[in-house]
Amino acid sequence: MFPTAARHYAAQRSSVHVRSRLQGVLTRNPRLPWSAYAPPGSRYASLQAGEDKSGHISAGPDEGLLFFDNVFPLKIQKLISPTLESDTSSSFLNRVINPLVTGTDPKTVIDKASAKANISIKATETLLRLNEGGAFVKFTHDGSTSTSKVEKVLKQYLKEQPVKPWWSPWRRMHVSVVQGRPWVEDLFRMPSPRLRVEFVPPEPGAEAVELSQEQLYSFFRQYGKLQDIVIQPPDSKVLPKFAYLDYSKLSNAIMAKNCLHGFVVPEAEGGGKTGTLLRLKYEQKIKAHWIRDWLVNHPRIVIPIVAALVAGITVAIFDPIRTFFVKAHITRTLHLQDNKYYKKLVGYATDFIPWHHKVDDDTGMDVVWDDRKDNIEQIQTWLMETADTFIIVQGPRGSGKKELVLDQALKDRKHKLVIDCKPIQEARGDSATINAAAACVGYKPVFSWMNSISGMIDMAAQGATGVKTGFSETLDSQLAKIWNTTGNALRQIALDQRHKADKDAHLGDDEWLEAHPEKRPVVVIDNFLHKSQEGGVVYDKIADWAARLTTANIAHVVFLTNDVSYSKSLSKALPDRVFRNIPLADCSPQVAKKYVLRHLDADVADDPEPKDGSEKQVPSQTRDDLGELDTCLNLLGGRLTDLEFLARRIKTGETPIKAVNAIIDQSASEILKMYIFGIADEEGDKKWSPEQAWLLIKELAKNESLRYNELLLSDVFSTNGEKTVRALEQAELITIVSSPSGRPSQIRPGKPVYHPAFKRLTEDKVLKSRLDLAILKELTKVESATIEKCETELLKLSEIEGRPAMLAGRVQYLLAKLQKSQEKVENYEGEMGVLKKVLGSEH
Numbered sequence: 001m002f003p004t005a006a007r008h009y010a011a012q013r014s015s016v017h018v019r020s021r022l023q024g025v026l027t028r029n030p031r032l033p034w035s036a037y038a039p040p041g042s043r044y045a046s047l048q049a050g051e052d053k054s055g056h057i058s059a060g061p062d063e064g065l066l067f068f069d070n071v072f073p074l075k076i077q078k079l080i081s082p083t084l085e086s087d088t089s090s091s092f093l094n095r096v097i098n099p100l101v102t103g104t105d106p107k108t109v110i111d112k113a114s115a116k117a118n119i120s121i122k123a124t125e126t127l128l129r130l131n132e133g134g135a136f137v138k139f140t141h142d143g144s145t146s147t148s149k150v151e152k153v154l155k156q157y158l159k160e161q162p163v164k165p166w167w168s169p170w171r172r173m174h175v176s177v178v179q180g181r182p183w184v185e186d187l188f189r190m191p192s193p194r195l196r197v198e199f200v201p202p203e204p205g206a207e208a209v210e211l212s213q214e215q216l217y218s219f220f221r222q223y224g225k226l227q228d229i230v231i232q233p234p235d236s237k238v239l240p241k242f243a244y245l246d247y248s249k250l251s252n253a254i255m256a257k258n259c260l261h262g263f264v265v266p267e268a269e270g271g272g273k274t275g276t277l278l279r280l281k282y283e284q285k286i287k288a289h290w291i292r293d294w295l296v297n298h299p300r301i302v303i304p305i306v307a308a309l310v311a312g313i314t315v316a317i318f319d320p321i322r323t324f325f326v327k328a329h330i331t332r333t334l335h336l337q338d339n340k341y342y343k344k345l346v347g348y349a350t351d352f353i354p355w356h357h358k359v360d361d362d363t364g365m366d367v368v369w370d371d372r373k374d375n376i377e378q379i380q381t382w383l384m385e386t387a388d389t390f391i392i393v394q395g396p397r398g399s400g401k402k403e404l405v406l407d408q409a410l411k412d413r414k415h416k417l418v419i420d421c422k423p424i425q426e427a428r429g430d431s432a433t434i435n436a437a438a439a440c441v442g443y444k445p446v447f448s449w450m451n452s453i454s455g456m457i458d459m460a461a462q463g464a465t466g467v468k469t470g471f472s473e474t475l476d477s478q479l480a481k482i483w484n485t486t487g488n489a490l491r492q493i494a495l496d497q498r499h500k501a502d503k504d505a506h507l508g509d510d511e512w513l514e515a516h517p518e519k520r521p522v523v524v525i526d527n528f529l530h531k532s533q534e535g536g537v538v539y540d541k542i543a544d545w546a547a548r549l550t551t552a553n554i555a556h557v558v559f560l561t562n563d564v565s566y567s568k569s570l571s572k573a574l575p576d577r578v579f580r581n582i583p584l585a586d587c588s589p590q591v592a593k594k595y596v597l598r599h600l601d602a603d604v605a606d607d608p609e610p611k612d613g614s615e616k617q618v619p620s621q622t623r624d625d626l627g628e629l630d631t632c633l634n635l636l637g638g639r640l641t642d643l644e645f646l647a648r649r650i651k652t653g654e655t656p657i658k659a660v661n662a663i664i665d666q667s668a669s670e671i672l673k674m675y676i677f678g679i680a681d682e683e684g685d686k687k688w689s690p691e692q693a694w695l696l697i698k699e700l701a702k703n704e705s706l707r708y709n710e711l712l713l714s715d716v717f718s719t720n721g722e723k724t725v726r727a728l729e730q731a732e733l734i735t736i737v738s739s740p741s742g743r744p745s746q747i748r749p750g751k752p753v754y755h756p757a758f759k760r761l762t763e764d765k766v767l768k769s770r771l772d773l774a775i776l777k778e779l780t781k782v783e784s785a786t787i788e789k790c791e792t793e794l795l796k797l798s799e800i801e802g803r804p805a806m807l808a809g810r811v812q813y814l815l816a817k818l819q820k821s822q823e824k825v826e827n828y829e830g831e832m833g834v835l836k837k838v839l840g841s842e843h
Contacts, residue, residue: 042521055185057127057136064147065178066137066154067258068106069251071099073167074133099135102165106137113157119145127184132191132254136182151177176223176255180278181262189282193227193253196283198242202264209272211265219260219278220245222766224252227254244283257282297640319485322443327490329442330417330521337528368400368587368640369408375582379409379558382580386517388551389577390570391558394752395584397732398641401560402526404584414523415493417441417486417555422527424538430475433538437479441486476541481625483545488519492556513553519708529563539569547573564729586752589639593629595640599647600626628656636660637752667757671697675733676771682737687727691778693717694771696734696747701758708736715782716775739823769838776828776835783821784829790818 059065099105107123114121125138140693141150162172197216199208211219213229220226230244243789249254261280265271295302310565328334369376382391388695393401410416419440427433438446491509497519498505507515525546529539546557551574552689559566570579587595600619619624634643642663672678675693695716699706712721725747729736739745749755794814799806 011175012531014502028655054777055183056181057138059138063124063138063140063294064150065182066139067105067134067149067174067178067182067255068109068137068173069132069255070163070165070168070171071104071106071128071135072130072133072174072371073165074250094532104163106135106175109163109173109175110137110139110154112161113154114204118151119150119153121145121150126243129184129258131189131792132258133251134254134258136178136184136258149176151175161612169176174251174255177257178259179263180260183575190252190256190840191257191286192282192286193247193250195245195247195253195257196242196281197245197739198240198281200240200277200279201337202277206274207272208240208276209265209270210324210693211243211270211276212839215270216245218244219263219265222258223247223256223259224249230653231496240279249346256280261601263540268530281455289611295411298555299336308752311704317444321445322485323489323492325444326486328443328491330415330489330493332605337575365400365403365407365595367591367598369404371587372404372408372584374722375404375584376408376584380532380659383409383413383522383556384518386514387580388553390546390550390579391556391576392566392570392579392583393558393560393584394564394566395562396586396735397562398751399584399586399637400640402524403585405524405558405560410522410524413522416524417490417521418524418526420526421538421542422530425531428479434478434482437482437538441482443482443485446482463651479538479541480545483541487545487549487554490523490549491552494520494554510553513835516551520553521560523549523555524558524560526560528561529560529566529569543570543573550574559728564738565726585638587640587643589630589633589638592633592636592643595643596629596633596647596650597626599644600650625655625657632656632660635753635756636663636754639751642751642753661740663753664756664760667751668760669731671754671757672767674702675728675731687731688724688772691775692724693728693733694779696728697758698762698768698772700734700747700749700755701762704748704755705737708744708747715779718782765838766842769835769842773832773835773839776832780828783824786821790821804810 011763026594050359055063056545089123106126110121110123117354120142121139121140123137123139127136127138129135130345134496139150141147158173158175164170164172189484197211199210201208210232213231216229217226225248227246227248228244230246230328231243245253245256247256257280263278264275265278266275267273270276379391379393393405395401405417423436424433424440434446491513494513495509497516504512504515521545526544547557549555552556559570566580582698597620605788632646636646645663646656646659649662650656654662675688677692677695695714696711699711708725709726710719714721717724725736728734729750734750735748736744737746737748749758794811797811797814800807
């Protein structure tokens with residue numbers, strides 16, 4: 001595979017001629033081959049494939065063959081595509097590795113060595129071996145000089161006058177006589193330090209002899225240091241017989257292969273009667289795909305390493321990006337509405353467009369905030385103190401907890417983070433839960449879809465290796481990553497407010513955070529324990545994370561919840577702390593009335609003054625039906641959502657009485673759908689039965705409150721009564737009021753408007769008869785079960801022989817109990833008969 005650029009070149013005949021030739025090489029046209037600049041009268045090989053492309057070199061009488069190494073850089077063939085012709089690469093070879101330029105011309109070495117030793121040898125033909133970095137040189141002699149003497153002279157010359165090209169300044173050129181018949185091939189093969197020596201007969205029909213390690217050592221050691229000789233196993237059936245020779249250097253293997261290939265070992269040296277031909281070729285000691293095979297064959301090692309690398313890259317690259325986005329979400333750096341220049345522009349535009357003003361729907365809330373001023377100031381005071389505990393704002397749904405904290409207590413706080421548990425808890429599936437949690441804190445990029453893919457990879461790898469690889473992550477671990485990243489961002493935000501000019505700038509980070517509670521961000525966790533009966537994994541993680549923020553003085557944490565049993569969940573995270581609690585109740589009748597009137601008057605607050613100069617009238621002064629508000633508010637109560645609904649209906653022109661009746665009717669419909677009829681259509685376990693809900697509704701319609709323990713004594717609540725009552729409280733049908741000591745004391749309607757709604761429901765004869773009939777049927781079943789138990793026990797007592805007198809007391813007790821239950825059943829059946837008549841006659 002010699003390129004045409006390396007075809008014909010010869011030694012210079014004089015020093016002047018050499019200098020002129022070298023200068024010509026450096027300045028010539030690179031498109032021309034080297035043979036165009038060779039001295040006249042020389043003979044050159046035409047190709048790398050041997051004479052006449054036969055793959056061999058013939059040597060006649062008085063001729064010999066030498067092999068020089070280090071003529072070209074090793075493995076130069078890798079730089080030349082095997083699909084290109086030789087002429088294509090001539091420009092590159094002429095400029096970089098021309099032997100005339102690099103000083104590695106074998107003919108020049110022969111001429112100088114023969115002149116110095118005064119022997120008659122002459123190089124007649126040179127065949128370059130680019131892939132092996134050497135060249136074959138055919139020479140002639142006068143017959144009086146043996147080839148061994150020629151070899152000795154050349155080796156002595158190269159030792160005294162070493163030739164070291166620019167690509168190998170520490171390794172000199174070597175030369176050896178070719179003893180065999182080399183195979184000069186132009187295949188695209190790379191040399192290797194390992195040689196495969198095959199023992200073949202020199203002619204067909206003859207028998208070859210396998211040489212021993214000692215014999216091989218004596219032949220091949222002269223070309224360099226051998227590392228090992230591996231003989232073919234005796235029981236091997238592979239033919240021809242072979243052996244492996246490992247050289248310490250690649251150049252030694254190249255020299256041995258080119259000098260001994262085709263050498264016939266005579267009988268005197270152990271080659272057998274007909275001799276043994278040595279056929280050599282390079283053997284790749286390392287398989288081509290050993291890395292791939294090793295990775296495939298060692299999954300227990302590779303897969304955990306890959307998982308660790310993936311985790312490391314994620315931490316190194318994505319964690320800083322995610323922390324940046326969380327900080328931007330909290331500080332609102334990327335929000336255009338919070339930009340000061342944007343605010344100025346909007347302010348100027350608003351001045352020029354006065355009709356752009358929008359009526360504030362929260363105008364009536366000023367009255368509520370005045371009533372809850374103490375609560376607002378209390379929260380602000382707690383945020384200025386160093387107390388590693390939670391602040392809990394607890395109140396029923398619609399009592400204004402979020403507005404109280406965010407719009408009033410934290411309105412001047414720059415750094416606050418709101419986490420709404422509702423979308424996180426209501427998300428279906430791990431990916432949706434992760435996305436919802438990440439959206440609350442601005443955590444991105446988030447690859448939630450990778451969770452399912454990594455889970456499948458982990459399952460497949462575990463099936464193949466028997467061990468977990470750690471690719472897949474559970475929902476807990478992914479949520480922990482989100483909360484930990486958010487915690488780091490909150491800590492950085494707090495520490496970014498420290499300045500070098502401060503008096504206590506010398507303090508450590510933890511000491512500074514403890515000394516400056518006013519600099520800490522505020523984390524508001526809204527809807528905590530929303531639908532807590534569906535599982536508390538999310539709530540437990542949030543509570544634990546909030547506890548770490550609080551105890552490490554990173555941030556203040558405020559919980560907003562409508563669950564009265566919040567302490568049970570939060571005490572797991574902070575068991576040794578006393579929580580700071582602010583309970584929010586419904587508004588008083590006076591505040592509720594002011595709130596409704598303020599809402600009514602807000603529509604005309606921005607109206608222009610009358611042109612006649614009279615005073616502007618507001619609805620609270622002009623409407624005659626507002627005197628009904630006192631009666632209506634006694635029915636409706638002080639829940640803010642209900643008051644706002646009432647105000648909006650009055651704005652549409654309805655009278656207060658009509659608006660309240662509509663609200664009561666709507667609440668009654670919701671109660672029937674959610675707690676009585678709708679429960680039968682739901683799947684899964686029922687937390688309560690329609691009969692239990694109706695009993696509470698009927699009793700609360702008579703009285704605004706019930707004794708907690710008295711209700712549990714009812715036969716309807718005889719099974720899991722306390723658990724059922726707690727479930728109805730979570731569903732907001734009722735509210736449990738605790739005594740000063742903390743025990744459950746009273747049961748009240750979940751909302752003030754529910755009391756008149758309960759009354760409205762009990763006034764429906766058909767509905768009342770139907771549900772009362774269901775309760776009586778349940779009570780009848782209870783008493784029938786009691787009668788059956790008594791009868792069974794009496795039957796067993798009657799079977800005792802002799803009927804001892806000691807059993808008389810037990811028999812009398814059972815008979816009395818049976819009679820009492822029988823009387824109840826008879827009464828129930830009588831009542832059921834009356835109710836059935838009502839259901840049969842009423843629509």
